[in-house]
């Protein structure tokens with residue numbers, strides 16, 4: 001089956017490469033010519049484990065193509081996936097311009113029946129909006145189906161998430177389109193993937209409900225961690241113990257500097273915004289967002305407190321710039337806001353990230369970018385662990401201590417054990433970790 005994917009960001013590239021791996025004939029389109037020229041040569045715009053191998057294979061075996069020729073790609077395909085960005089607009093509303101443009105392009109170049117499947121995260125009502133736009137620009141009326149097929153992949157684990165999803169959600173209004181969609185995902189039946197088949201509006205709603213619930217879990221544990229800090233309890237034990245209750249679950253209860261990335265921050269706000277437009281006030285979504293915003297400020301306070309209340313003139317080494325490990329994506333990365341605030345307060349910043357430095361250089365000025373963790377420590381008055389890349393989990397702590405001007409570490413991802421750090425002679429703080437020796441009963 002021939003499919004066309006509109007957009008070569010994370011979702012477009014991963015979906016395209018994975019559908020090609022499933023045996024489909026895939027054409028990925030973008031409006032940025034140099035991106036497409038690079039992709040034709042196998043040069044990827046993003047760092048995602050496993051993606052290079054899949055793209056190389058798809059190109060080599062002729063199942064994966066890249067083009068700016070949208071007319072031809074639309075003409076050839078039976079199913080067209082929309083995978084363009086839906087960034088936050090004003091007041092948390094979703095900026096729909098890219099989705100609208102794609103719908104117009106599809107309408108213009110469509111000459112026979114197509115299934116138009118939205119993978120972008122879009123506000124409730126978008127399927128109807130896409131239908132109306134296509135009908136308005138079609139040169140002559142041609143039948144088509146609009147389907148909502150939200151994507152749940154995580155950056156850094158995108159291939160695995162696409163190939164072995166917890167579920168596939170397909171929202172559609174007619175059986176013919178649903179049958180075509182099920183056929184596309186048929187390899188997943190072999191691994192007994194649950195399919196949720198529903199209407200388009202419900203499918204659109206599911207994506208926001210999932211992301212907002214996960215964001216709420218993170219904000220909840222961050223609030224618990226902040227309280228643990230004050231009452232000297234240990235949030236790891238709290239998270240583990242509550243998570244062992246299967247009704248709660250252990251995942252997404254890691255405290256830290258708050259969630260970042262291109263999804264949770266914008267999607268939580270977008271849900272609250274379109275709910276409000278529908279006359280419904282979503283207090284939990286709003287609270288999750290507010291807690292998340294405040295968490296970054298709290299991290300700055302933690303760092304400042306470890307430097308005697310004043311960072312002016314001090315050098316702070318920061319490990320990790322991307323919003324999470326295994327990606328070079330810095331969209332809404334907590335590290336960036338924290339660095340900007342520390343700079344505002346007069347600190348000099350040294351920073352290292354395994355892959356995100358080129359992206360960070362575009363937005364963060366006056367940072368001394370380093371070649372590895374140890375050169376970041378050298379001459380710094382404190383070390384901040386901002387993103388939990390694996391290589392930061394296994395630092396030679398004796399060497400770190402020797403290189404720092406003073407043995408101060410602020411671990412925003414709770415990678416190290418407070419007691420071990422204390423034993424090694426560090427002045428160490430984390431997020432919600434108990435700092436004094438445990439009771440003898442423990």
Ligand SMILES: NC(=O)c1ccc[n+]([C@@H]2O[C@H](COP(=O)([O-])OP(=O)(O)OC[C@H]3O[C@@H](n4cnc5c(N)ncnc54)[C@H](O)[C@@H]3O)[C@@H](O)[C@H]2O)c1
Pocket residue numbers: 006007008009010011012029030031032035083084085086098101102105119120121122151152153154155262263
């Ligand atoms: N990033 C993720 O992990 C993830 C996961 C699930 C869902 N989503 C959702 O998927 C969507 C895409 O996210 P992303 O991170 O891949 O986006 P992105 O912004 O990284 O990439 C979007 C791409 O679309 C291209 N584009 C814009 N207009 C176009 C047009 N008219 N025709 C063809 N291409 C066009 C852009 O040039 C860009 O390359 C968003 O709605 C996002 O919320 C993202």
Ligand SMILES: O=c1ccn([C@@H]2O[C@H](COP(=O)(O)OP(=O)(O)O[C@H]3O[C@H](CO)[C@@H](O)[C@H](O)[C@H]3O)[C@@H](O)[C@H]2O)c(=O)[nH]1
Pocket residue numbers: 121151152153154155156211214218251252253254255256257258259260261262263264267323324
């Ligand atoms: O216990 C946790 C788990 C995550 N995070 C943070 O939350 C953010 C998002 O992490 P994650 O969900 O792993 O990455 P994303 O790639 O943003 O994926 C989310 O957003 C995607 C886009 O909608 C969805 O497809 C995924 O299902 C959803 O997990 C990151 O800043 C993490 O550091 C925490 O602070 N604590």
